[in-house]
Amino acid sequence: MLKIAIQAKGRLNEESMSLLADAGISAASGSRKLISKAKGFPMEILYLRDDDIPQAVAMGVADIGIVGLNEVAEKGEKVDEVMSLGFGAxxxxxxxxxxxxxxxxxxxxxxxxxxxxxxxxxxxxxxxxxxxxxxxxxxxxxxxxxxxxxxxxxxxxxxxxxxxxxxxxxxxxxxxSEAVLIATPSLPDEKLAEIDKLKFRLRSILDSRDMKYVLMNLPRTAVDEAVKILPGMKSPTLLPLTQPDWCSLHVVIPESELWEKIELLKNIGAEDILILNLENIIR
Incomplete structure (x- = not known):
C-alpha cells in the first residue's frame, strides 16, 4: 500500500484532494485526522505541513507526496520528481x-x-x-x-x-513553481508499479483539463476543409446522418483554440455545434 503526503490545509490541500477525487480516490479531510485510508486505491494519506513533505518523502515516511516545487527546491531533500500536476502555479x-x-x-x-x-x-x-x-x-x-x-x-x-x-x-x-508529485528514491518494484497506476489515473485527468469535446453537423462537401481546421487527437471522427449530404463530426479541441475554430467551422457551413466538458482522456 502506498503512503502519500499532502498538505494538511490550504489551497494545495483542496486542489490535491480534488485531483484525487477526480481519479476515483477519496478520503477523509485533513482537518479531522492526520492520516486516513483512501477508498478507490490502495493508499494511505498523511496530512502534513507543506514544508515537511519533502523530508517525509526523502526519509520514506511517505512513499510519494504532492507539494510545491518551491518547497522541494528550498529543502534540498533527495527525492524524485515524478510528474507536474498543473495546479498551484x-x-x-x-x-x-x-x-x-x-x-x-x-x-x-x-x-x-x-x-x-x-x-x-x-x-x-x-x-x-x-x-x-x-x-x-x-x-x-x-x-x-x-x-x-x-x-x-x-x-x-x-x-x-x-x-x-x-x-x-x-x-x-x-x-x-507548481504542484509536483515526488517520490522516495529507490522504492521497491511493487511500489513503483502502484505509482505507475496512480500516474495513469492522474494523467488521464490532467490531459482532459482545458480540452473540449465538440460535435457538429457538417455538409459532406466541407469535410476536407474541416479536417484541415481540426486535425483532432489523431483525426476527427466522422459519422453519417440520415440526410445524405450531411455528416456529424466529433473532435477534441484545446479550450484556448475553441472559439477561433468555431468561427472557422461556421464559415464553412457547420451547424448545431455542441460543446461538452471532458472528464478523462485515456491514451
Whole structure:
C-alpha cells in the first residue's frame, strides 16, 4: 500500500484532494485526522505541513507526496520528481517598496532581503554575483520593509495583490513553481508499479483539463476543409446522418483554440455545434 503526503490545509490541500477525487480516490479531510485510508486505491494519506513533505518523502515516511516545487527546491531533500500536476502555479520574486528607485539586481548589493526561502535566494545571489544579507522570516514577509527589518523581500507571488496592499512592487521574478508529485528514491518494484497506476489515473485527468469535446453537423462537401481546421487527437471522427449530404463530426479541441475554430467551422457551413466538458482522456 502506498503512503502519500499532502498538505494538511490550504489551497494545495483542496486542489490535491480534488485531483484525487477526480481519479476515483477519496478520503477523509485533513482537518479531522492526520492520516486516513483512501477508498478507490490502495493508499494511505498523511496530512502534513507543506514544508515537511519533502523530508517525509526523502526519509520514506511517505512513499510519494504532492507539494510545491518551491518547497522541494528550498529543502534540498533527495527525492524524485515524478510528474507536474498543473495546479498551484506561483512564482517567488524580489519586491521592493513602491517608491524605491530600483534599476536592476545590482541594487541589492549591500541590502538586506527578508524571505522564507533563504536557500533559493542564496543560490540566486550566488548565480548573479550579488552580495546581500539574507534575513530569514517564518511568516508575514511582506511587512518587513515597512517595519524597517529589510530593504526588500523575496516571497511567493500569485496575483500580486498582497504586494500592492503592502506598498511593494515586484522587480525580479526568480523561481517559478507548481504542484509536483515526488517520490522516495529507490522504492521497491511493487511500489513503483502502484505509482505507475496512480500516474495513469492522474494523467488521464490532467490531459482532459482545458480540452473540449465538440460535435457538429457538417455538409459532406466541407469535410476536407474541416479536417484541415481540426486535425483532432489523431483525426476527427466522422459519422453519417440520415440526410445524405450531411455528416456529424466529433473532435477534441484545446479550450484556448475553441472559439477561433468555431468561427472557422461556421464559415464553412457547420451547424448545431455542441460543446461538452471532458472528464478523462485515456491514451
Amino acid at each position: 506561483c512564482r517567488i520574486s524580489i519586491a521592493v517598496p513602491r517608491e524605491t528607485e530600483y534599476t536592476d539586481a545590482t541594487w541589492l548589493n549591500g541590502r538586506r532581503v527578508a524571505t522564507s526561502y533563504p536557500h533559493i535566494l542564496a543560490k540566486y545571489f550566488a548565480d548573479n554575483n550579488i552580495s546581500a544579507e539574507i534575513h530569514e522570516i517564518a511568516g508575514s514577509v511582506e511587512i518587513a520593509p515597512t517595519v524597517g527589518m529589510a530593504d526588500a523581500i523575496f516571497d511567493i507571488v500569485s496575483s500580486g495583490g498582497t504586494l500592492i496592499q503592502n506598498g511593494l512592487r515586484e522587480v525580479e521574478q526568480v523561481f517559478f
